[in-house]
């Protein structure tokens with residue numbers, strides 16, 4: 100292809116995933132335009148326009164995608180995170196139990212969503228070949244011609260643009276995905292869970308020297324597991340914690356007055372009341388929205404060489420594995436990898452470019468869908484683990500055994516959480532290995548059980564000698 104040809108990509112959605120994708124495409128030398136529905140979040144007045152969570156858990160997959168860019172983003176991000184080395188369970192009556200995430204001190208990282216997004220937006224905007232247009236809402240797109248039709252909300256005008264590739268990073272309720280459904284035979288599955296979430300806050304406390312400090316241990320993800328619902332808290336760099344209460348909509352609906360709220364908290368989360376402050380709790384609970392949670396799977400993600408969806412637009416998961424953004428960042432890294440693998444930018448002419456791009460996007464979709472579906476299912480399952488299983492004795496014993504086996508055979512036995520959060524092992528491979536390991540554990544436990552019962556039986560019969568059968572059994576065995 101002649102050297103002067105520059106490929107043009109339109110990225111719909113300037114959230115975390117879309118902005119990272121813009122940087123990756125710009126790094127390849129493509130001309131990038133990002134269309135974002137909202138106002139620029141870096142302006143103070145617009146910062147609270149989003150209802151999304153305030154902080155997020157960033158783990159290895161997300162960090163890896165930032166690191167592979169090689170622009171120093173990874174280091175900058177690590178400077179502004181708070182590492183969390185385990186779960187801190189707030190069991191009945193405020194008793195605390197720490198459960199480390201990994202046997203080798205692995206941590207997930209709490210990061211401010213707005214700070215991360217602003218960093219990505221600043222980095223993208225510094226690149227000469229990236230243009231970010233805020234308040235631009237995609238209304239319609241035609242993949243075959245590469246045409247997008249948008250509304251500019253700042254002046255009500257209509258905007259048209261034609262590009263080589265349309266990337267939909269426009270979140271769970273994606274317009275690009277809706278348009279894609281008209282062009283491909285897309286399988287689509289969506290499930291709302293009966294639970295909602297509401298964010299609350301634990302402010303910093305002041306120590307004897309007047310210095311502000313965290314009200315709880317900041318290096319843990321705090322969980323108040325209450326079986327059918329739960330509350331969690333992640334630390335922020337300003338020494339506060341953002342708590343998220345996850346509960347069925349009906350339970351939220353049953354709390355109508357401040358008295359209802361206080362008796363509910365007295366009953367289920369008494370230790371959190373002095374930390375939040377009674378008035379702060381009341382204000383936040385009644386002011387903050389109760390957000391729904393949805394899980395979305397679909398396939399394929401692309402239409403020929405013309406369009407593709409990534410991030411929540413392609414696979415939206417409930418937030419209980421802390422993987423939504425991490426998985427979206429991994430999408431971007433992998434998509435870039437597939438473009439490299441199929442030599443898309445080395446094509447000699449437009450036909451070769453189109454062919455190799457088509458092959459790259461097809462291969463990406465095929466590989467990614469299996470993994471995205473796997474993590475969507477794991478995220479759903481992890482809700483039960485977090486709100487209920489974590490306090491059950493069998494769960495705790497199993498975790499200890501898994502931890503011990505991982506410490507002894509670090510390559511051959513890896514706990515599921517470690518594979519998902521602290522490795523780049525494919526999500527589907529992690530599930531496969533976890534099931535296989537589970538099978539071996541069950542066989543080992545059953546063998547131990549059978550041996551113990553046989554031994555016990557032998558001893559009983561050996562010393563009681565009550566039946567002919569017992570004598571036969573002993574002499575025969």
Ligand SMILES: Cc1cc2nc3c(=O)[nH]c(=O)nc-3n(C[C@H](O)[C@H](O)[C@H](O)COP(=O)(O)OP(=O)(O)OC[C@H]3O[C@@H](n4cnc5c(N)ncnc54)[C@H](O)[C@@H]3O)c2cc1C
Pocket residue numbers: 111112113114115116117134135136137151152154155156157235236237238268269270271272273274296343409410411412418420421422423424425426427
């Ligand atoms: C309570 C909660 C906690 C979470 N915690 C974690 C966590 O700890 N770790 C983790 O990894 N993930 C977490 N997630 C998931 C994470 O927030 C998402 O996976 C991530 O934000 C997805 O990024 P995205 O860019 O794909 O989508 P979004 O963040 O939704 O961004 C999409 C963007 O597209 C824009 N847009 C939408 N429609 C249009 C249109 N028609 N035209 C133009 N622009 C449009 C939107 O304005 C938005 O800015 C959590 C989610 C929730 C709800």
